[in-house]
Amino acid sequence: xxxxxxxxxxxxxIASLLFILxxxxxxxxxxxRKGMFLAEAGMAAAIIGTLIDQRIVSYEWIIGGLVLGSxxxxxxxxxxxxxxxxxxxxxxxxxxxxxxxxxxVAEYSVHGGNLDGITRGALGFxxxxxxxxxxxxxxxxxxxxxxVRGTPVQFKGQNALNLLLALSIIGCLVATFLHPEMQAFFYxxxxxxxxxxxxxxxxxxxADMPVVMSLxxxxxxxxxxxTGFVLGNNVLIIAGTLDxxxxxxxSVLMCKAMNRSITNVLFGGFGSVVAQAGSESTxxxxxxxxxxxxAVQLAYAGRVIFVPGYGLATAQAQHAxxxxxxxxxxRGVTVKYAIHPVAGRMPGHMNVxxxxxxxxxxxxxxxxxxNPEFPQTDxxxxxxxxxxxxxxxxxxxxxLIAGMPIxxxxxxxxxxxxxxxxxxxxxxxxxxxxxxPCTTMLYGDAKSSLTGLALAVQQL
Amino acid sequence: MSPAVLIASxxxxxxxxFLGYQVISRVPPLLHTPLxxxxxxxxxxxxxxxxxxxGAKYSQFATILGxxxxxxxxxxxxxxxxxxxxxxxxFEKRKPAKAVQK
Numbered sequence: 001x002x003x004x005x006x007x008x009x010x011x012x013x014i015a016s017l018l019f020i021l022x023x024x025x026x027x028x029x030x031x032x033r034k035g036m037f038l039a040e041a042g043m044a045a046a047i048i049g050t051l052i053d054q055r056i057v058s059y060e061w062i063i064g065g066l067v068l069g070s071x072x073x074x075x076x077x078x079x080x081x082x083x084x085x086x087x088x089x090x091x092x093x094x095x096x097x098x099x100x101x102x103x104x105v106a107e108y109s110v111h112g113g114n115l116d117g118i119t120r121g122a123l124g125f126x127x128x129x130x131x132x133x134x135x136x137x138x139x140x141x142x143x144x145x146x147x148v149r150g151t152p153v154q155f156k157g158q159n160a161l162n163l164l165l166a167l168s169i170i171g172c173l174v175a176t177f178l179h180p181e182m183q184a185f186f187y188x189x190x191x192x193x194x195x196x197x198x199x200x201x202x203x204x205x206x207a208d209m210p211v212v213m214s215l216x217x218x219x220x221x222x223x224x225x226x227t228g229f230v231l232g233n234n235v236l237i238i239a240g241t242l243d244x245x246x247x248x249x250x251s252v253l254m255c256k257a258m259n260r261s262i263t264n265v266l267f268g269g270f271g272s273v274v275a276q277a278g279s280e281s282t283x284x285x286x287x288x289x290x291x292x293x294x295a296v297q298l299a300y301a302g303r304v305i306f307v308p309g310y311g312l313a314t315a316q317a318q319h320a321x322x323x324x325x326x327x328x329x330x331r332g333v334t335v336k337y338a339i340h341p342v343a344g345r346m347p348g349h350m351n352v353x354x355x356x357x358x359x360x361x362x363x364x365x366x367x368x369x370x371n372p373e374f375p376q377t378d379x380x381x382x383x384x385x386x387x388x389x390x391x392x393x394x395x396x397x398x399x400l401i402a403g404m405p406i407x408x409x410x411x412x413x414x415x416x417x418x419x420x421x422x423x424x425x426x427x428x429x430x431x432x433x434x435x436x437p438c439t440t441m442l443y444g445d446a447k448s449s450l451t452g453l454a455l456a457v458q459q460l
Numbered sequence: 461m462s463p464a465v466l467i468a469s470x471x472x473x474x475x476x477x478f479l480g481y482q483v484i485s486r487v488p489p490l491l492h493t494p495l496x497x498x499x500x501x502x503x504x505x506x507x508x509x510x511x512x513x514x515g516a517k518y519s520q521f522a523t524i525l526g527x528x529x530x531x532x533x534x535x536x537x538x539x540x541x542x543x544x545x546x547x548x549x550x551f552e553k554r555k556p557a558k559a560v561q562k
Contacts, residue, residue, distance in 0.1 A: 019502050020479060026495055027486040033548040039502055040541050050508040056515035061527040065514055069534025076535065077542025085543075089497055092540050096504050099533035103509045106525040110518040119461045217496050224503040229469050231509055232461060237469060238476040243503035245480035246495060253489075341489060348492030355550040361490055 004052055011049025012235035018042030019239055023246075029361060046235055082356040083313045086345040087144040090213060093220045094137035100223040101130030105190060107230060113180040119230055120180060124173040126226035127186075128193045133219040135197030140216060143206050144345055150206035158203060159267060165196050204266065207310075207387065209345045210254045211265045218247025250347050257341035257367075259393075259403040284435030286422065289442050291449065294416050295456030298324075301378035303334045305370065307407055308350050309343050311384010311420065311446050318357040320450035321383060325359070327457045337363055338370040338380075338407050340388035371408050380412035382433075384419070384446050390431045400429065415439040418446050494547045501540025507533035 018038045025035025056062070080088045104127035108115075115123065142148030172189035175182060204212055221243025228236030255262055289297075298304060306321055325335045337359065343350045351364055365373075374380060382389055391410045392399040409415050410433050417434060419441060433439055442449055461469075487495050510533050513526030 015505070020483060023480075023487075023495075023498070023502075024483045026491055026498065027483075027488070029488075029491060029548075029551040032491060032494065033545065033552045036498060036541065036544055036548060039498065043502070043505065043537060043541070046505060046508055047511070050511045053512055053515075055512055057517050058515055061514040061523055062511055062530060065510070065527050065530025066534050069531040069536075070538045072531075073535040073538030073540075074542060076539040077546065080543065082547075085493060085497075085547075088539075088543065089493075089500065092497070092500050092536055095532040095539075096500060096506065096536035099504070099510050099529040099536065100506045102525045102529040102532075103506060103513050106513045106518075106522040106529070107509075109525075110522050116461055118463075118466055122461075213496070217500060220500065221503045224506045225473065227506050227509050229461075229466075229473075232465055232469065233509070234469070234472050236505055236509065237472050239502045239505040241473055241476035242480040242484070243499040245477050246484045246499040249481065249484050250492060250496065339489070346493055347496060348489060348494070351490045352493045352547055352550070355547070358550075361551060364490060366489055 002054075004054065008049040008053060011045040012233070015042035015046035015049075016235050016238045018045070019242060023242060081316075082318075082353055083316050084145075085352060086209060086213060086349060087141045089346060090137045090141035090144060090216065093213075093216045094134050094141065097130045097133035097137065097216075097220045097223050099130075100220075100227050101127050101134060101190070101193075103227060104130060104230070105187075108183075108186055112183060115180070117177055117180075121173070121177050122226050122229035124176055124186070124189065126223055126230055127190050128169060128173065129219050129223035129226060131190055131193035132197035132200065133216055133223060135194050136201045136212075137197075137216045137220075139198055139201040140209060140212055143201075144209060148202075152205045153202040158199075162196070162199055162267075165192060165199065168192055169196060200266070206345065208258075208265050210342050210347055210349075211251050211258075211262070213346045214247050214250035214254055215262075215266075216247070218244050218251060221245070221247055254342055254347060257405060258401075259405065284432070286434050286441045287439070289416060289440035291442065291452045291456055294440070294442055295453050295460065297414065297416070298328060298333070298379055298381070298453065299331055299457045299460050301328075301333055303336075303373075303377045303379075304328055305336050305338050305374065305377050305380045305409075305412070307338045307340075307380060307382045307385050307389060307409055308354070309340075309383060309385025309388060310345060310349075311418070313344055313349065313353055313384075315384060315420075315446035317383065317447040317450050318353040318359075320447045320454065322354070322357040322359050324450050324454040324457065327454050331457070335363065336365055336370065336373070338367070338409075339364050340367055340385070340407050343385060343388055367405060367407055374408050374411040377412040378414065380409040380415045382409060382415065382417045383450070386431055387429060389433055390429060391433055391436075392429070392431070395432075409433065410436055410438070413438065416442055418442050418444075418449050420445065491548075491551065494544050494551075497540055497547070498544045501537055501544060504533050504536035504540060507537055 022035040022039030025031040175185040225240030393404040510529035
């Protein structure tokens with residue numbers, strides 16, 4: 001080993017430690033940002049340590065890629081609105097995974113048959129995970145952006161086809177492992193993995209995206225870890241594994257918050273089945289409320305809890321809700337926000353939106369904390385949320401979402417539901433909350449409704 | 461890869477997995493979106509594999525793939541850290557919540 005080589009390895013060690021420290025500092029909002037500076041410094045160290053690698057003989061393509069990538073990355077970081085955070089994150093997963101897949105293919109094209117069996121196996125994992133995460137994330141981003149149909153795409157024999165594809169990919173992997181001279185298997189495997197990623201995500205409805213996002217996050221990390229095995233590089237293994245496990249933990253949390261298993265989310269086609277099952281109507285009348293009446297109700301309440309859902313993000317109503325909350329607080333009303341773990345399209349989506357609107361995070365409450373408070377709450381305001389406040393999940397064992405933990409807004413003294421129209425929510429489920437005697441409906445775009453409410457409260 | 465290296469790599473993997481579980485399960489749900497975006501940026505470390513591929517002149521095919529990989533991995537790293545910072549700034553700026561609210 002030359003001195004330079006030791007230097008490179010030292011930068012990798014520093015990077016690994018800084019990554020771990022950075023993530024540890026994420027356990028508190030006050031220190032999280034400083035932690036990320038450390039992680040960024042670690043990344044810079046690892047890049048510099050790599051650039052002096054003696055295998056690198058020319059820098060033009062490297063500099064070109066770094067500059068181009070930095071420009072696009074910086075543009076994305078600055079220009080993407082907070083409401084589009086799920087799409088951006090999905091797209092970012094796709095980019096990272098594509099890099100891992102391409103490096104794997106290039107590695108194979110260069111060293112191919114000379115690699116030993118273990119390395120070929122690791123290379124296979126790297127390319128499979130990288131490829132399926134790339135296309136899977138692109139489809140997820142398309143669904144979130146509305147370019148690809150958000151409802152589950154299902155057809156006859158879908159699961160059989162997926163199984164066949166999965167088996168073919170595994171078959172190719174085994175063939176690559178056993179027969180290094182037959183390179184066609186490797187490239188077939190890569191191609192199939194790209195196709196598999198598409199098929200994995202199209203049958204999953206938009207409402208289940210928090211789980212999908214977390215899983216893709218995990219796969220992208222594991223692809224990087226596999227790259228580390230191929231290159232015998234520990235910083236890649238460590239960073240990739242951290243990402244892989246973070247994504248895995250989040251997927252488990254999201255599934256728990258929906259009381260469903262990962263297999264059910266991935267292969268259940270939730271959202272299409274429900275649409276048929278929900279078609280038997282329960283009857284009952286929804287009572288409409290005017291902005292003026294709602295404003296009076298809010299202004300003279302003692303305690304108000306806002307319950308945001310994906311509708312808040314689509315209407316970009318985060319600033320409007322904060323303005324209304326401030327009006328109420330000026331009148332002495334206690335205002336809190338209740339955040340369901342799967343509200344929105346990715347873990348923590350609502351927290352980020354409300355933080356953008358300058359809502360202090362001490363006012364944001366998790367489900368377990370806030371549920372006991374609903375009975376003492378005068379008005380619960382549901383903003384574009386549906387399934388996460390559906391009392392059927394608790395009361396009706398036959399419901400398709402039975403057992404899913406919910407925010408118990410129906411226990412509040414009164415409920416105002418802000419909703420775009422009378423139609424059913426995304427899942428197509430009937431929500432008995434809407435027809436309860438304590439509930440009133442305020443139809444219209446959430447942003448203009450909230451702005452209207454704030455104005456009306458001010459004029460009281 | 462020699463068996464010794466493989467075993468060492470598996471040790472690193474297992475320890476990182478354990479440590480990752482310990483560290484990440486302490487992150488509050490409040491910060492789950494920035495967490496995902498941060499870990500995603502960190503896994504953009506596959507950039508360092510791409511760098512060698514783009515600069516080693518193994519073959520034209522490998523160089524082109526390496527170049528694309530450097531570009532996308534850099535988007536991942538720069539975009540990921542950039543957006544994470546933008547989000548964390550929003551959480552950082554108002555600390556004692558009630559104090560701001562008078």
